[in-house]
Amino acid sequence: MAHPMTMKNGQPFDRASLESLMKRRLFYTPSFDIYGGVSGLYDYGPPGCALTTNIVDIWRKHFVLKENMLEVDCTILTPYEVLKTSGHVDKFADWMCKDPKTGEIFRADHLVEEVLESRLKGNKEARGQKAEEEKEDPKKKKKKVKSIAIVKLDDAVVQEYEEILAKIDNYNGEELGLLMKKYDIKNPATSGELLPPVSFNLMFQTSIGPSSNLPGYLRPETAQGQFLNFQKLLEFNQQSMPFASASIGKSFRNEISPRSGLLRVREFLMAEIEHFVDPEGGKKHPRFDEVKDVELELLNREVQLAGKTQVETTKIGKAVETSLVDNETLGYFLARIQLFLERIGVDKSKIRFRQHMANEMAHYATDCWDAELLTSYGWIECVGCADRSAYDLSVHMKKTGAPLVVREPRKVPLQIEEWQVDIEKKKFGPKFKKDGKTVEAAIEALSQELREKLSLDLEKEGKITIDVPGVGDGKVEVPNDLITIEKRTRVENVREYTPNVIEPSFGIGRIVYALCEHNYWTRAEDEARGVLSFPPTVAPTKVLIVPLSSHSDFKPFVRTLSDKLQDIGVSSRVDDSGASIGKRYSRNDELGTPLGITIDFQSVKDNTFTLRDRDTTRQVRASVDEICKAISNLVNGTEQWADVAARLPAFEGQEVD
């Protein structure tokens, strides 16, 4: 549903105009458009592709290089067996409802959400409160307005609806079915009755090999490949704990009915970290001190279960101290996620961390927080950060027998007092014959408590009697010449444990889209002139080179500037089209290019150029070396435009058209 948003300049945000810009400038486009498109699939064009590459590059520096994570690239194709073990075959599903008459299929939770929100809106209108809503795609708006019935609701009903919406992610299929019955939720277009929700697995299926005998899936996350390689990664890391692996790659979800543009797609780029940590000792993180004062907006699960959504600004150090966030390592990553999002230009005031409610969280998870970004579609999960406990490594170890564990020498060997049993093997065979092994196993399996009790029996009665199902009448007597039971001390030098996993998981496409919403605004003097104010580090192109005209005198300067910028590693583009300077700069404002160089007749005379700042449209004039130095500083973040403008002589004129 639409959420009213404001742009940097205080004007209301208009999604339709941003989307039109993004498609016109080929940030993205529906895939297979000339074939009619496929819902939930989008291609990235040159600026979208460069934006994504730059964000991934910063991600790699911020996480992988900074902390020496072990980056891996595992396959997308995944055999059935692996995803059966991980639980995805059985549980990676959404609830869908079919309209038996029209054949239409709805995602149950989205349908409930949509219908209740629409009723709340109708209620507001009925009460004469103007529903806050930004301007929308005219086509969509028409459709939506039609389906909103202007009906007043009881105060109690309004409260019920709001509470349901606050915990919409907390319902299972059965509960959604009950809600649909209770609130009479039907096909919004036809008012047709819907069948009860059934589970639909979201993985794309295929088969591997020529004889079609190996069923497989496209991975729904990059995590499993990292878990399966745990042992080799630990070995690569020279057995040193804690450590993290990381992976950047495509994942796939066969969404029931994709909507919300780039936010809900069937194929998407993920960047995931699996941080492996010792479960003992409180999951401390060695660098937690560096981030403990980072402030986050936290929305905890109790608040949500009470049907509310208010956040609390909390230092992460405090949140861990009070156990609101389960442990240091989880807290460390929440803070690092916040810093990453700020670094790439996400609006700080539009970030919150929402804790998962109990039913929403996987049953094995200890704690889970989503970094949500506020967009015109509402708060959108863009990064998940879960403590997955030892679940994944344990299930794969159990299934395959591979030792997905850490073995470390104990500094102080562990002394264990225990009742040990010795068997006189030579006599054991002859006495019990073919049952020997069974009896032996039954003895080995005796608990410490039983062993203690039996040691007394042995002393008193010279024999023990134990239960051995399947041998004789199920009771077996063992005399004391065949067995000894004694309390002894065992020394354990090696500790073996299954690490826990903290998993920060980034949906890059969603972050890219939210970033565009946060950085989009229109010039006050002209609503049609859109600007994307990306920070220079993430901007698709850093510099636009604009010769005043196609005059041949300008050509050598274009080449010199391009080469110089390439030498200092700055991406530039030349626009020598016939359009006016103003039009050419407008086009590049829309592409988010932060800087522009104009080559004019004065350049030909004295080899000076003007440098233009996208956001202020102010210009300075200087020599080629000074211009390049300023660009390098701006792109690397060592200078801001204000510094450059204060340093170099201003230039007025030219950009009128």
Added chain:
Amino acid sequence: MAHPMTMKNGQPFDRASLESLMKRRLFYTPSFDIYGGVSGLYDYGPPGCALTTNIVDIWRKHFVLKENMLEVDCTILTPYEVLKTSGHVDKFADWMCKDPKTGEIFRADHLVEEVLESRLKGNKEARGQKAEEEKEDPKKKKKKVKSIAIVKLDDAVVQEYEEILAKIDNYNGEELGLLMKKYDIKNPATSGELLPPVSFNLMFQTSIGPSSNLPGYLRPETAQGQFLNFQKLLEFNQQSMPFASASIGKSFRNEISPRSGLLRVREFLMAEIEHFVDPEGGKKHPRFDEVKDVELELLNREVQLAGKTQVETTKIGKAVETSLVDNETLGYFLARIQLFLERIGVDKSKIRFRQHMANEMAHYATDCWDAELLTSYGWIECVGCADRSAYDLSVHMKKTGAPLVVREPRKVPLQIEEWQVDIEKKKFGPKFKKDGKTVEAAIEALSQELREKLSLDLEKEGKITIDVPGVGDGKVEVPNDLITIEKRTRVENVREYTPNVIEPSFGIGRIVYALCEHNYWTRAEDEARGVLSFPPTVAPTKVLIVPLSSHSDFKPFVRTLSDKLQDIGVSSRVDDSGASIGKRYSRNDELGTPLGITIDFQSVKDNTFTLRDRDTTRQVRASVDEICKAISNLVNGTEQWADVAARLPAFEGQEVD
């Protein structure tokens, strides 16, 4: 089959020892290993992943940035309709033979190749010629030796076999079936009869959406997405031709029986360029002059068809001039491919360009050359470079009606003399009634020759008679009050054409593997000490930091050096394990790390460090600033080790263990 190779140091190359190194150091590992693996699927571990990322990064600079290509990122999921139109549904297939008794499946061309090569080897042994063969994995060798029958062949048969092998890629299924019959080729393990070759489509199939009604595939190449977006890309490029799009991403082929490790896999990273060029004017390239003197080793199709494989060293300028290479644009890219491969460290003497034979080439292609790299598996196609003509854009345009064409104003408008037909529409309807449209269409379709002839009839007889199948008896008379035929001049101001496509297509995984083979050698003094001599730009890690011991005095220096290197953008790793300095350097020789810094007790005293060169194992000693400057120069390629060694004082000692 195995191909004897020599390492840089002149010693014979041993594939088994390189593969063991690459798996031990986690360059790659079989995917899902703990589940028994899936053939044809491999994961890249940290060094393999970093190596790939660095190569992709250089690729992007060498091609995309250098020539302002439009990079796009299209989806892997592709609907049936698109791949039906492109021809992949019908033709993207290999020939497979089944053994009806055992159920085993063979790829027909590979089986013929393997059996004939094995017979040739048996013949050599029978003639007492020692078969040249490098040392192999002992397990494999045993198996292979077993299957080689030592049988002498007639000279004529040997020649036949060699000719077949030289053109093995030129046979279709029927021809392969005939070869198998003629040369009695059966299941090598059981000698069981095989069924004739049948076609097996290599695309992985899936279905998109919840109702399973949209069949789709995983793309077999990244090209189609680029073609479908042609119109938008041309618009983005402000209608300017020629231009290229580019794409880096995963593609999939369901290989019949993957073998040869990383060289034949089911999921792989591709980097593809689609360069769109005007088919008129000889497909000139504006920058061809820059590369015309680049020398390539060319193996042309006539030589191959004659059953030979000798190459000719040719300047690309000459090759295009003599039409051996079809046009400048194709030639330009062949040279740029050569330069790219050299830049990343591929051995220049192990590159050749092989022209496709007629049957091997897609029917629409004008010319096609593969850059092949010599490995222990023989010459392997690593880059394809095809002139795909206007095929792809034409078929998609025909299917969808989207105008995948270039429209450009003519500098000199075209004057076309032609016979034009005018119809008196008002009278036409009443006379022909329901057949009006059909008759009109038949008239519009008349050729220029017929129009000229009919204009005479009209003048002489006052009417014309034309064939209109399906109307009356198929002959229709049109009187001269309904029709005029006149010769007139038409002026065409806009030229419309479908661009041709030159497609350089890179298999990144194959290049990575060949690069490893080309850069692998073992130290003369110790065969077990492997080294991977990657150039610093592609090396996974640039610098290893080694404190002499875990003494706490060294710790602050480790931190300072790491931070300094991070500041100058150089990736480093610390090895503070307890192992000896020598062992730690050996490990990093295997990882291909070009430089190492040792922190010893003298460092603590005077803040100097030693810098070690991987390839020579020589060391210099200098201050931290001088060391960092040298590293920066070496990594950026502005200095070679010899320069640094000449400049800074040598250091002897330490590396004994």
